[in-house]
Amino acid sequence: xxxxxxxxxxxxxxxxxxAATACRRLGIEDLLIIERETTxxxxxxxxxxxxFGLIKFKQSYTGPEYAQKYIDQVEELKIPYLLDxxxxxxxxxxxxxxxxxxxxxxxxxxxxxxxxxxxxxxxxALSIPGNRPAGxxxxxxxxxxxNIHNYMIGKxxxxxGSGDIGLIMARRLTLEGAKVKMVLEILPYGSGLxxxxxxxxxxYDIPLxxxxxxxxxxxxxxxxxxxxxxxxxxxxxxxxxxxxIPCDTLLLSVGLIPENELSQLAGITLDPVTGGAMVDEFxxxxxxxxxxxxxxxxxxxxxxxxxxEGEQIASGVAKYLSIGxxxxxxLSVQAxxxxxxxxPQRLHYLEDTIFSFRVQxxxxxxxxVFKTNQHLIKKKTxxxxxxxxxxxxKLSAQELAGLSNLKVELEL
Amino acid sequence: xxxxxxxxxxxxxxxxxGVIGCSIARQLSRYKIKVTVLEKNSDVGWGSSGRNSGVIHxxxxxxxxxxxxxxxxxxxxxxxxxxxELNLPYxxxxxxxxxxxxxxxxxxxRLKKQGETNGVxxxxxxxxxxIKKMEPNLQGVAALYSPETAITSPYHYTxxxxxxxxQNGVQFFLNTPVQGIERIKPDxxxxxxxxxxxxxxxxxxxxxxYSDQIAGLVGINAYRIYPCRGEYFILDKKxxxxxxxxxxxxxxxxxxxxxxxxxxxxxxxxxxGPSNEYIEDKEDYxxxxxxxxxxxxxxxxxxxxxxxxxxxxxxxxxxAKQSPxxxxxFQDFLIEENPTVPNMINLIGIxxxxxxxxxxxxxxxxxxxDQKEGLSSNPDFNxxxxxxxxxxxxxxxxxxxxxxxxxxxxxxxCRCEQVTKKEILQAIDNPLAARSLISIKxxxxxxxxxxxxxxxxxxxxxxxxxxxxxxxEDFLLxxxxxxxxxxYRSKGVNNDD
Ligand SMILES: Cc1cc2nc3c(=O)[nH]c(=O)nc-3n(C[C@H](O)[C@H](O)[C@H](O)COP(=O)(O)OP(=O)(O)OC[C@H]3O[C@@H](n4cnc5c(N)ncnc54)[C@H](O)[C@@H]3O)c2cc1C
Ligand SMILES: Cc1cc2nc3c(=O)[nH]c(=O)nc-3n(C[C@H](O)[C@H](O)[C@H](O)COP(=O)(O)OP(=O)(O)OC[C@H]3O[C@@H](n4cnc5c(N)ncnc54)[C@H](O)[C@@H]3O)c2cc1C
Numbered sequence: 074x075x076x077x078x079x080x081x082x083x084x085x086x087x088x089x090x091x092a093a094t095a096c097r098r099l100g101i102e103d104l105l106i107i108e109r110e111t112t113x114x115x116x117x118x119x120x121x122x123x124x125f126g127l128i129k130f131k132q133s134y135t136g137p138e139y140a141q142k143y144i145d146q147v148e149e150l151k152i153p154y155l156l157d158x159x160x161x162x163x164x165x166x167x168x169x170x171x172x173x174x175x176x177x178x179x180x181x182x183x184x185x186x187x188x189x190x191x192x193x194x195x196x197x198a199l200s201i202p203g204n205r206p207a208g209x210x211x212x213x214x215x216x217x218x219x220n221i222h223n224y225m226i227g228k229x230x231x232x233x234g235s236g237d238i239g240l241i242m243a244r245r246l247t248l249e250g251a252k253v254k255m256v257l258e259i260l261p262y263g264s265g266l267x268x269x270x271x272x273x274x275x276x277y278d279i280p281l282x283x284x285x286x287x288x289x290x291x292x293x294x295x296x297x298x299x300x301x302x303x304x305x306x307x308x309x310x311x312x313x314x315x316x317x318i319p320c321d322t323l324l325l326s327v328g329l330i331p332e333n334e335l336s337q338l339a340g341i342t343l344d345p346v347t348g349g350a351m352v353d354e355f356x357x358x359x360x361x362x363x364x365x366x367x368x369x370x371x372x373x374x375x376x377x378x379x380x381x382e383g384e385q386i387a388s389g390v391a392k393y394l395s396i397g398x399x400x401x402x403x404l405s406v407q408a409x410x411x412x413x414x415x416x417p418q419r420l421h422y423l424e425d426t427i428f429s430f431r432v433q434x435x436x437x438x439x440x441x442v443f444k445t446n447q448h449l450i451k452k453k454t455x456x457x458x459x460x461x462x463x464x465x466x467k468l469s470a471q472e473l474a475g476l477s478n479l480k481v482e483l484e485l
Numbered sequence: 486x487x488x489x490x491x492x493x494x495x496x497x498x499x500x501x502x503g504v505i506g507c508s509i510a511r512q513l514s515r516y517k518i519k520v521t522v523l524e525k526n527s528d529v530g531w532g533s534s535g536r537n538s539g540v541i542h543x544x545x546x547x548x549x550x551x552x553x554x555x556x557x558x559x560x561x562x563x564x565x566x567x568x569x570e571l572n573l574p575y576x577x578x579x580x581x582x583x584x585x586x587x588x589x590x591x592x593x594x595r596l597k598k599q600g601e602t603n604g605v606x607x608x609x610x611x612x613x614x615x616i617k618k619m620e621p622n623l624q625g626v627a628a629l630y631s632p633e634t635a636i637t638s639p640y641h642y643t644x645x646x647x648x649x650x651x652q653n654g655v656q657f658f659l660n661t662p663v664q665g666i667e668r669i670k671p672d673x674x675x676x677x678x679x680x681x682x683x684x685x686x687x688x689x690x691x692x693x694x695y696s697d698q699i700a701g702l703v704g705i706n707a708y709r710i711y712p713c714r715g716e717y718f719i720l721d722k723k724x725x726x727x728x729x730x731x732x733x734x735x736x737x738x739x740x741x742x743x744x745x746x747x748x749x750x751x752x753x754x755x756x757x758g759p760s761n762e763y764i765e766d767k768e769d770y771x772x773x774x775x776x777x778x779x780x781x782x783x784x785x786x787x788x789x790x791x792x793x794x795x796x797x798x799x800x801x802x803x804x805a806k807q808s809p810x811x812x813x814x815f816q817d818f819l820i821e822e823n824p825t826v827p828n829m830i831n832l833i834g835i836x837x838x839x840x841x842x843x844x845x846x847x848x849x850x851x852x853x854x855d856q857k858e859g860l861s862s863n864p865d866f867n868x869x870x871x872x873x874x875x876x877x878x879x880x881x882x883x884x885x886x887x888x889x890x891x892x893x894x895x896x897x898x899c900r901c902e903q904v905t906k907k908e909i910l911q912a913i914d915n916p917l918a919a920r921s922l923i924s925i926k927x928x929x930x931x932x933x934x935x936x937x938x939x940x941x942x943x944x945x946x947x948x949x950x951x952x953x954x955x956x957x958e959d960f961l962l963x964x965x966x967x968x969x970x971x972x973y974r975s976k977g978v979n980n981d982d
Contacts, residue, residue, distance in 0.1 A: 225972050290771075295962075
C-alpha cells in the first residue's frame with residue numbers, strides 16, 4: 074500500500090523543522106516530517122549550553138530552547154510528523170520505505186527534503202594506531218552520555234581536534250569535575266569558532282596545542298595513556314617530540330560528515346569536498362524533486378544558518394510543486410584560490426541566490442571576489458576570515474544575468 | 486600444596502574458547518560426556534579466532550601430506566554443512582592469486598599442482614584478459630583461480646559453535662583464566678583458576694598462543710609458541726564494489742604468511758592485510774603506524790582506486806607460530822597426547838588455516854578421546870543453531886511480517902548496519918550471558934558500521950539498563966577493567982553557564 078504525499082521531510086532537526094514550517098507558510102498543505110528519534114529537535118536536544126539564536130532571534134538560547142521555538146511552530150501550523158520512524162530506503166522516483174513499530178510503510182511523494190544531519194568522524198577513519206580500549210569517545214557521543222543520560226565518562230581527559238563540540242565538551246567536563254589536560258589540533262590554527270576557544274578553553278586554563286596530534290593509544294582494557302607529537306608541515310609526527318600523556322579518556326572532535334546514505338541509495342551525486350549533495354540555488358539535487366538542507370548538505374557552524382537554509386529551499390519546493398522548475402541557464406560555480414568549497418555548485422534559474430562557502434585558511438583583511446572570466450561581479454572585504462565560520466553572501470538575479478561561468482576566490 | 490577443594494567435577498575440561506575449543510566442545514556434545522570450557526576472556530573468540538581474515542581456504546598452500554593440507558581440504562569441503570547447521574553466513578566467492586610478473590607464473594603452476602595433490606578441486610590458471618574480465622580494477626599477467634575458496638564470519642562461527650555446544654549441555658566459564666594444573670592421579674587433573682578449581686579426567690589444551698604455557702603447567706616444556714602479529718585495515722562497505730574475489734599476491738612462503746591481500750568480508754566490507762611481524766607480547770593487539778602505512782601502500786599497488794576515504798577501522802590478530810623468527814615459514818599443526826602426561830591433548834601451533842580446519846581438528850580430537858574412553862552418543866544432540874535473524878537481510882514481505890509479529894523489529898537501533906531492537910535484545914540475552922559491549926557487537930553487528938557506534942551506543946546502553954538494571958559501573962567494553970563510565974555526573978548541573 075502506497076501512501077501519497079506532496080512533500081516529505083526526512084529528519085526533524087533544525088533544518089527539517091525550518092524547511093517544514095517555511096513550506097507550510099508558502100501554502101503547502103500535504104507535508105509530513107519523518108524522524109527516527111522519540112522527539113523532534115535533532116542534535117540540538119543534547120546541546121544544553123547557550124549561544125544559539127544570536128543571528129535569527131538576536132538572543133541567546135540553549136539548544137533545546139532553540140529547537141522548542143520551531144517545534145512550537147510545527148504544532149501551531151499543525152504540521153504532521155511521524156516519530157520513532159526511520160527512513161530505510163529512498164528511490165530516485167521518490168518512493169520512501171519507512172520502518173517503525175507499526176510496520177513497514179511505503180510513501181510516494183512529489184518532493185523530498187533531505188535533512189538527516191551529520192555524523193562524527195571516528196578513530197577508525199583517522200586510523201590512529203595503538204590499542205582499542207574503553208574510554209575513547211567522539212565528542213558528540215560524550216555530550217549525549219553526559220547531557221542526556223547523566224553519566225560521567227572519565228576523570229583525566231585529552232581532547233583530539235579543536236572542533237566546536239570538543240571545545241564545548243572541554244568546558245562541560247571541567248565543570249563536571251574532570252581534569253581536561255589538553256586539546257590537540259593537527260592544524261596550525263583551531264578549527265572551532267573563536268568565541269569557543271575563549272569561553273571554553275582559555276577561561277578554564279585548558280592548554281591548546283596547535284600542530285599536535287595523537288600517534289599512539291595505550292591500554293588494553295581502559296585507556297591508560299596517549300602518545301602525542303608535534304607534526305611538520307605535512308602533518309607527519311616529529312619523532313623527537315613524542316610525549317606520553319597518562320589519561321583515561323580520549324575525546325575525538327575531528328570533524329563531522331553529512332549523513333547521506335539515503336541520498337546515495339537514490340543515486341544523488343555528492344560533492345567530495347562537502348560530503349553533501351551537489352545542489353542548485355533551490356537546494357535541489359541532481360534528481361528532480363529531491364532537495365536538501367542543513368548538516369546533510371554541508372556541516373554548519375551555527376544553527377541559525379541551518380534554519381535560514383531550511384527556510385530558503387522552501388520557495389524552490391513550492392515552485393517545483395506549483396509551476397515546476399524549468400531551467401533557464403546552466404552555470405557552474407567554482408571555488409577558486411583560498412576557498413574550500415562553495416554552494417550551490419550549479420545555477421539554473423536566475424534567481425537571487427545566497428552563496429555559502431568556507432575559506433581554506435584563517436586570514437586578516439581578506440577580500441572576497443565573485444568573478445566571471447576576468448570581470449568582477451561583487452567584492453567584499455573581511456577584517457578576518459576563518460575556516461570555522463561559514464560565509465554567506467547574496468547575489469541578485471541581475472548580478473547573475475548573462476554569465477557563462479562564476480568563480481569565488483580570495484584576492485591575493 | 487594447598488588448593489581449594491574441587492567443587493566442580495567434569496569428565497573433560499577444554500582450556501581456551503577459540504574456534505578450536507568451541508569446535509571440540511560442540512563435537513563432544515554429540516556424546517554423553519560432561520564437558521566444560523574455561524576461557525580467560527569475557528567471551529569466546531576474542532583470541533585469534535575473532536581476529537583473522539575469515540577465509541575458508543581451499544588448501545593449495547600447504548605441503549602435501551601435512552595435517553594442515555589434509556584438514557584444510559576437509560574443512561573447506563565440509564563447511565557448507567556446518568554453515569547450514571549453524572546458519573552461518575558463508576559464500577564461495579573464489580580466490581585469485583595474482584602474478585604481477587612473468588617469473589611468478591611458475592609459482593602459480595606449482596601451487597596448482599600442490600593443490601591438486603592435496604585434493605583441491607577446480608583450480609585453474611587464467612590469463613591477463615580473463616583477470617580483467619573477473620576483476621576490472623586489477624592488473625596481472627596471470628592468476629591462479631580457486632573457485633572453492635570461501636568466506637565466513639569468524640567470530641560469528643566461533644560464537645555459534647559455543648552457543649550450540651552450550652544448548653547441548655556444555656558449560657562455559659568465562660572470565661576464568663587457568664593459572665595452575667595439578668595432577669592428583671595420572672588421569673585426574675585439578676585445574677586452578679582465581680575463583681574456583683575444576684576437576685576432570687581429560688584435559689584439552691587449545692589455548693592458542695598460550696598453549697605452550699598451559700602445557701608448561703603440567704611440566705611439559707617441549708612446546709614453544711612465537712606470537713606473530715598481523716594487522717588489518719577495515720574498509721567501508723562502499724569499497725565492496727571494487728573487488729569481487731579474494732585477491733592475493735603470489736606467496737613467499739619464507740615470510741610465514743600469505744602476503745598482504747584484499748579480502749571481501751561476508752558483511753560486505755573489505756580487509757587489507759594482514760602484515761606479518763614477530764612480536765614479544767602474546768597479547769599486544771595494537772596496530773602501528775608503520776604497518777598501517779605499508780598496508781595502504783601494498784593495497785594501492787594492487788588496486789590503485791583504493792583511498793584512505795574508505796578506512797573505517799583497523800585491528801590486529803596474533804598467529805600462534807611454532808617456527809621461530811629466524812626460521813619463519815609454516816610448521817605443521819601439532820595435535821598430540823604428550824607421553825609424559827596421558828589424558829591431556831595439546832593443540833599446538835594452530836595457525837592459518839586453523840579456522841578452516843577447526844571441524845576436522847575437532848573430529849580428530851574427539852576420535853582420540855573416543856579411542857580411550859569409548860563415547861556413547863547423546864540422543865538429545867541438536868546440531869541446529871538458528872542464531873539471530875538479520876532483519877536487514879530479509880525481503881520486504883518478511884520484514885513486514887516480522888514487525889507484525891514483534892514490534893521490536895520495527896525499531897532500528899543501529900542505522901549503519903540496520904540492526905533492530907529485537908536483534909540487539911537477542912544478542913544481549915545470549916546463552917553464554919556475555920554482556921560486554923563487544924559481545925553485543927559481535928552478535929548483532931551493531932556498532933560495526935561506518936559510524937562505529939556513534940548513533941547506537943547510547944541506545945544499546947539504554948536497553949541494557951532497562952533489561953538488566955545496569956548501573957554505570959556495569960557497562961563494560963570488553964570485560965572487567967574496561968568500564969565505559971566512571972559513574973553518574975554530579976547532580977543538578979544542567980547548564981554550564
Ligand atoms: C554535536 C553538535 C553540537 C553542536 N553545537 C552547536 C552549538 O553549540 N552552537 C551552534 O550554533 N550550533 C551547534 N551545532 C550546529 C547546529 O546546531 C547543527 O548544525 C544543527 O542543529 C543541525 O541541524 P540539522 O537539522 O541539519 O541536523 P540534526 O539536528 O542532526 O537533525 C537531523 C535529524 O534527522 C534525523 N534523521 C536522520 N536520518 C534519518 C532517517 N533515515 N530517518 C528518519 N530520521 C532521520 C535525525 O534523527 C535528526 O533528528 C552543533 C552540531 C552538532 C552535531
Ligand atoms: C592474522 C591472522 C589471519 C588468519 N586468517 C585465517 C584465515 O583466513 N583462514 C583460516 O582458516 N585461518 C586463519 N587464521 C588462523 C586462525 O585464526 C587460527 O588458526 C584459529 O583462530 C586458532 O584458533 P584457536 O582456538 O586455536 O586459538 P584462539 O582463538 O587464540 O583461542 C585460544 C583461546 O584460549 C584462551 N586462553 C589462553 N590462555 C588461557 C588460560 N590460561 N586460561 C583460559 N583461557 C585461555 C584465549 O583467551 C583464547 O580465547 C589466521 C590467523 C591470524 C592471526
